[in-house]
Amino acid sequence: MAKQYDVLFRLLLLGDSGVGKTCLLCRFTDNEFHPSHISTIGVDFKMKTLEIDGIKVRIQIWDTAGQERYQTITKQYYRRAQGIFLVYDITSERSFQHIMKWASDVDEYAPEKIRKILVGNKSDEVDKRQVATEQGIKLANAYGMDFFETSAFTNHNITETFTRLAEQVLAANKKDLDLLRMSGNEEINLAALEEEEGLYERVASDESKGCWC
Amino acid sequence: MAITADDVSLEDIIPISLDFAVVEVSSPEELAVVGADTRVRVSHQEEELELRLPFGSHSRLFLSEVNRAWSDVCKSTTQAPRFEWISKYHKNTRGQGVVKQAPSPLDSTLTQLNEHKKTEKPSDQKGSLERDKGSSNSGTQKTRAYSSQESQGLSSREDRDDLVRSSSHTTSNKAQILAMPQFGLRDNLIKCELMKSEDIYTYLQNFSFFLGTYNVNGQTPKESLFPWLNCTSDPPDMYCVGFQELDLSKEAFFFNDTPKELEWTKAVSEALHPDAKYALVKLVRLVGIMLIFYVKNEHAAFISDVEAETVGTGIMGRMGNKGAVSIRFRFHNSDICVVNSHLAAHIEEYERRNQDYKDICSRLQFRQLDPNQPPLTIMKHDVILWIGDLNYRITELEVSNVKELISNKDFETLHNYDQLKRQIDEEAVFVGFVEGDIDFQPTYKYDTGSDLWDTSEKCRVPAWCDRILYRGKNIVQKHYQSHMALKTSDHKPVSSLLQIGIKRVNPDDYKRTFEEIVRNIDKMENECIPSVTLSKREFHFTDLKYMQHQAETLSLFNDGQVPCQFEFIQKPNESTYCKAWLTANPSKGFIANGGTVDIDFEAFVNRSTAPELNSGQEQIEDILVLHLERGKDYFISISGNYLPSCYGSSIHSLCQLKEPIQDMPQETLREMAEKSGDENAENTEKPLDIPKELWMMVDHLFRSALKQEDIFQQPGLRSEFAVIRDCLDTGIPDSLPGSNHSVAEALLLFLDALPQPVVPFSFYQQCLESCSNASQCEKIISMLPQCHKNVFNYLAAFLRELLKNSASNRLDVNILATIFASLLLKSPTKQDFAEKRKTQEFFQHFLA
Known part of the structure; x- marks a missing residue:
């Protein structure tokens, strides 16, 4: 039997504290939902295998602390990502306003060809809605991003959102992938490639041990 | 059968450059026959070659390496490879590039006529090396001879001149294999899981396998094999046809080279069931032992992983006069292995036969x-x-008894005297194999061309030499018989039709199972990401004071499923993992799963960290990043407040403060610190001549310690220092607490903590240069900023007072110069011993 996956890359969840980044991740990877909010203080990650166009894609999804005081640190993780979810809470106008700030941070700190996707979470909380779907669409258009309203609670659009971003990252890196595949590499580790100029030396050395494999 | 390392000669090696290409050109029919050779077209400039590579991993590896090499060339196009190393071999070469037509293939459905090049090899190589494997199934005999030699290890490779070449091939192959990334662990896990849950996504479907074995005694086919191979009403799905003693000639034995292969293959293909079309998947031969595997065309697409191997057990236990050939393949989801063996002869040699069987089982190995x-x-x-x-x-049994039982068709009784049955019953051989009931007379030995038992002198006892056994689940034998009609050999052919339940994959179930497995492995992997729980995420240090140690404890509990390694890591643009006034102890370590480690956060403000905290430019605030190797990062917040102190404040700032420092608003302190460098800044109020804290300490000592024995030479108490510090920072008492020695030490610590020493750094070099000249020294001091000059003169005056009492306090100029010069005159960099001497010399001028 041939190899089970071909590509590994890293996606990052960004957005204000409490918009549901961790819940999105839990729903996507473990199909679980925990309603109580425990702030992520740090950077957490989980692995997931997807199949896109017959290519087995392993994604490492990083869940970051949303609280403002940690942002100087979390920004430093941006450049190690290939794709970013900008998440707001449709019941929080404020979290939506902050997307602009998150997006500009991404422009400043993330690699140039990073792919972004806008996510309005908690779509099930219709009664408390403060941000109209049209507003989300408009903002996404302005930034040239795709847009999804999701609900980690009802599992609405979760897989679609993650798969879409993975597809986009795959497409954005298609040229490199083809080149690498030509050279007969068994697996293409985009994450590790980016790591060479990485922020934290120790992560680079960890990766080279092939720990995600 | 296809290209081997020996078939390529150096002069034909094509440099891999930009105008080089390798394309797979197998025709659709060939692709349908999984296990067929891979045809590739190699082109370079005007030249074009067509090669056949044997099916399997070796060829795949080779092609991927070629592709890799090609893409490397594409990346660095600056220099074309020049292949200089090849030139030393050039003297051996002759002509090249002769175009030749392949022999006509036996079966048009099997092979395609293809054009190719044939190269005359260098004169020093024996035999004809043909790159052409055009008719791989019908076989170019010479080629077959060589490749089979390879597999037998018979060739005297050592004798050849191309030893260097072949050995270099070997090393480079190894290097390539070693360079292959080792990402197999996860794949293997998935493979294992898939195997375990095979029942979920497979179902059984019956297929008919025709098995035939025929010892032809070195004869050529003289009659149709129709009666043997075509004895079933329906066409079988597979044909596995085995021959022994195909060719008894010396040539066949020594060179593994025989025209009989083609003749018998042709005879077989002509006698296959006419109601179906068959594709030849594989043919394998070792001297006279040959196995041919045909499959109905429509099943060909489901055959994969075809490999063939041979093992010789003949002369010296290695030669090919006896032994086995074998083909393994995967059909749908079942792995099938067909073995055709010719075991040791002679009645008494049954143990030798058992041994041959064991040797074949252990030595016959298929690469994966x-x-x-x-x-x-x-x-x-x-x-x-x-x-x-x-x-x-x-x-x-006597020959006559045997023949009598045969004529009575009492095969059951006769079978009891069969060595194979007895050996199987004793579990000495073919353990786990099944043989159907024998309901046919022995197949050996007949007078050739007849049905008469051996009439030669030896008059051999008839025997069931030719047998068919099977092992595995879901196998039903439909028939097991011999074919008396064939008279070419002294043996009769035997056939069996087996109905075998083959595991077929239900694609939907497979997909579901596969996804489930991947999901579970993802889950497992996520559960194995190192993880800890932290007893606290936020730590607060209240009222931290100068040189006061405070500690808080963080407990890390490893709640993950794996041991983990933790470490506090640096944030970007910072050289350490935390601020200088903080340490984490330990800052890295290892926690077994279920284990706990306590980490102490220790805050301690010393003279290097105090100035900025006093002035409010720095706060007791930090975020630490606790990293788990291969795991998460945790952020830990440190907060707190620092009580400003005269310790670590500048002389200038302190001269502005008429109130205790801790009574001053933070804002005022910051403003003062910002102005401190600026001597010209006009203050609304006249500043103090010297810091009041300094005055309080010196005045205290002047009043009560002039005669104190060993003053400035005995250490004070740490606890008393804390009280003195608090006293200085919070009030203006009439006298200071603590012993004289403690006050003296508090004074020294005060001078030591000054961010800018009494003689500022900028004057330091000047002082060194004029240290021997008293008036020069005085001149330098006169140039100091006013408050620094005041402090210097005040201290010098006090020390001179002390020296007047040297009889009691046992001080002298040397002692005081040594102690105070190092505090008053500090080097902005590192001080060496000579400089130290000069600072002391400088200061001595003011003590006289």
Whole structure:
């Protein structure tokens, strides 16, 4: 039997504290939902295998602390990502306003060809809605991003959102992938490639041990 | 059969450059026959070659390496490879590039006529090396001879001049294999899981396998094999046809080269069931032992992983006059191995035959697609079909008795004297194999061309030499018979039709199972990400004071499923993992799963960290990043407040403060610190001449310690220092608490903590240069900023007072110069001993 996956890359969840980044991740990877909010203080990650166009894609999804005081640190993780979810809470106008700030941070700190996707979470909380779907669409258009309203609670659009971003990252890196595949590499580790100029030396050395494999 | 390392000669090696290309050109029919050779077209400039590579992992590896090499060339196009090393071989070469037509293939459905090049090899190589494997199935005989030699290890490679070349091939192959990334662990896990849940996504479907074995005694085919191969009403799905003693000539034995291969293959293909079309998947031969495997065309697409191997057990236990050939393949989801063996002859040699069987089982190994996998042995297959001239005889009966039982068709009784039956019953051989009931007369030995028992002098006892056994689940034998009609040989052919339940994959179930497995492995992997729980995420240090140690404890509990390694890591643009006034102890370590480690956060403000905290430019605030190797990062917040102190404040700032420092608003302190460098800044109020804290300490000592024995030489108490510090920072008492020695030490610590020493750094070099000149020294001091000059003169005056009492306090100029010069005159960099001497010399001028 041939190899089970071909590509590994890293996606990052960004957005204000409490918009549901961790819940999105839990729903996507473990199909679980925990309603109580425990702030992520740090950077957490989980692995997931997807199949896109017959290519087995392993994604490492990083869940970051949303609280403002940690942002100087979390920004430093941006450049190690290939794709970013900008998440707001449709019941929080404020979290939506902050997307602009998150997006500009991404422009400043993330690699140039990073792919972004806008996510309005908690779509099930219709009664408390403060941000109209049209507003989300408009903002996404302005930034040239795709847009999804999701609900980690009802599992609405979760897989679609993650798969879409993975597809986009795959497409954005298609040229490199083809080149690498030509050279007969068994697996293409985009994450590790980016790591060479990485922020934290120790992560680079960890990766080279092939720990995600 | 295709290209081997020996078939390529150096002069034909094509440099891999930009105008080089390798394209797979197998025709659709060939692609349908999985296991067929891979045809590739190599083109370079005007030149074009067509090669056949044998099916399997070796060829895949080769092609991927070629592609890799090609893409490397594409990346660095600056220099074309010049192949200089090749030139030293050039003297051996002759002509090249002769175009030749391949011999006409036997079966048009099997092979395609293809054009190719043939190269005359260098004169020093024996035989004809043909790159042409055009008719791989019908076989170019010479080619076959060489490749088979390879597999037998018979060739005297050492004699050849191309030893260098072949050995270099070997090393480079190894290097390539070692360079292959080792990402197999996860794949293997998935493979294992898939195997375990095979029942979920497979179902059984019956297929008919025709097995035939025929010892032809070196004869050429003289009659149609129709009666043997075509004895079933419906066309079987597979044909596995085995021959022994195909060619008894010396040439066949020594060179593994025989025209009979083609003749018998042709005879077989002509006698296959006419109601179906068959594709030849594989043919394998070792001297006279040959196995041909045909499959109905429509099943060809479901055959994969075809490999063939041979093992010689003849002369010296290695030669090919006896032994086995074998083909393994995967059909749908079942792994099947067909073995055709010719075991040792002679009645008494049954133990030798048992040994041959064991040797074949252990020595016959198939390479796997994944080079990291161990080779497959016969017994690792779901279905094993074993045919051949096993050569077991009938013992303990006279020829006449045997013949009588045969004529009575009492095969059951006769079978009890069969060596193979007895050996199987004793579990000495073919353990786990099944043989159907024998309802046909012995197949050996007849007078050639007749049905008469051997009439020669030896008058051999008839025996069931030719047998068909099988091992595996879901196998039903439909028939097991001999074919008396064929008279070409002294043996009769035997056939069996087996109905075998083959595991077929239900694609939907497979997809579901596969996804489930991947999901579970993802889950497992996520659960194995190192993880800890932290007793606290936020730590607060309240009222931290100068040189006061405070500690808080963080407990890390490893709640993950794996041991983990933790470490506090630096944030970007910072050289340490935390601020200088903080340490984490330990800052890295290891926690077994379920284990706990306590980490102490220790805050301690010393003279290097105090100035900025006093002035409010720095706060007790930090975020630490606790990293788990291969795992998460945790952020830990540190907060707190620092009580400003005269310790670590500048002389200038302190001269502005008429109130205790801790009574001052933070804002005022910051403003003062910002202005401190600026001497010209006009203050609304006249500043103090010297810091009041300094005055309080010196005045205290002047009043009560002039005669104190060993003053400035005995240490004070730390606890008393804390009280003195608090006293200075919070009030203006009339006298200071603590012993004289403690006050003296508090004074020294005060001078030591000054961010800018009494003689500022900028004057330091000047002081060194004029240290021997008293008036120069005085001149320098006169140039100091006003408050620094005041402090200097005040201290010098106090020390001179002390020296007046040297009889009691036992001080002298040297002692005081040594102590105070190092505090008053500090080097902005590192001070060496000579400089130290100069600072003391400088200061001595003011003590006289």
